[in-house]
Amino acid sequence: MDIHHQLKELSKFLSDYSTSLMAVGVQTSRVVKNTTRIAESFGFDLDMTIFQKTIIMTLRDADNSHSYSTVSRIKPMALNFAVNSKLSTLSWEAYDNRLGLDELKQRYHEIINKPRESKWLVLFLVACANASFCRLFQGDVTSMGIVFVATLAGFFVRQFLIERHWNHLAVFIISSFIASIIGSTGYLFHWGNTPDMALGTSVLYLIPGVPLINSIMDIIDGHVLAGTSRFINACLLIICIAIGLSITLLITGVSAL
Known part of the structure; x- marks a missing residue:
């Protein structure tokens, strides 16, 4: 050759x-x-x-x-x-x-x-992990159940929309809204003693932890351009999560309770 x-x-x-x-x-x-x-x-x-x-x-x-x-x-x-x-x-x-x-x-x-893990297994494990986050922040069993269901719904919609090649920013807004609207049921129906934890942790599964960590490591390693672009993208995703959560608060009026 x-x-x-x-x-x-x-x-x-x-x-x-x-x-x-x-x-x-x-x-x-x-x-x-x-x-x-x-x-x-x-x-x-x-x-x-x-x-x-x-x-x-x-x-x-x-x-x-x-x-x-x-x-x-x-x-x-x-x-x-x-x-x-x-x-x-x-x-x-x-x-x-x-x-x-x-x-x-x-x-x-x-x-x-190589085939990836079953999306249904991933869906279940993510819901369990997010419910565990709720418990980590002192959420009670009722709030954990609400977060589990909210994560199931939100992550399923995220998988569904990503498979259909929706814009990832729109996917984050919609998934955040669906998860938080279910997470707000603790407030709306007076379920459990920690409804604030249910609402607050219902969207944690969307937090772009890996892009944020990679962006900081890239900047430290001298890859400033790549790190900055990753950081900006992660910030956009966080803003989208906040938009979805804000829509829920505006619709339900939970912020006024």
């Missing part, structure tokens, strides 16, 4: 690999390190520039006599820590065992195409 073809094929793979890492919620510095590690296993140097929606990379040989550049859009994938971990492990396997490109591609596609 001549050097130009090798650079081209490896660049295409690294573009898919790096955009997948960004899509599943990996911090920018880790994306750079993992992708560079694979390039080094083939004896090449790699330069990367990462933006909110695109990744620009240039792969070149050691003496800079040959190079190949690509511009790739980041894939629209959901956060997935399992894929995150396996793709990172793949970079070490490539470096330590000097895996060939064909084997790398095969393992990569196995990781990416």
Whole structure:
């Protein structure tokens, strides 16, 4: 295989690999390190520039006599820590065992195409987790039950709308509204002794914790542009949650109680 073809094929793979890492919620510095590690296993140097929606990379040989550049859009994938971990492990396997490109591609596609957990199981576990948050903030059993039902409804609607490719900001507003309107029933019908906890924690499952953490880590690591864009996006999501919750308060008048 001549050097130009090798650079081209490896660049295409690294573009898919790096955009997948960004899509599943990996911090920018880790994306750079993992992708560079694979390039080094083939004896090449790699330069990367990462933006909110695109990744620009240039792969070149050691003496800079040959190079190949690509511009790739980041894939629209959901956060997935399992894929995150396996793709990172793949970079070490490539470096330590000097895996060939064909084997790398095969393992990569196995990781990416592995079926995700049942959405019904995820729905149930998220509802349980959010109900636990309610208890953590001193909510009683009644409030926990309200939060459980509110999260089931809100997260189901979120899954439904995302599958139909709705704008993610609109999805957050609608999901926040549905969860909070159910969470307000403790106030409206005088159920339980901690209705404020039921209402307040009913939307916690929407908080974009991973984007917020990644944005701060990116800025600290020197990837200011990527970190700032992630932080702005996370802030927009938080504003959308607040809008959905505010609509509930305006409709129910709970704020006046």
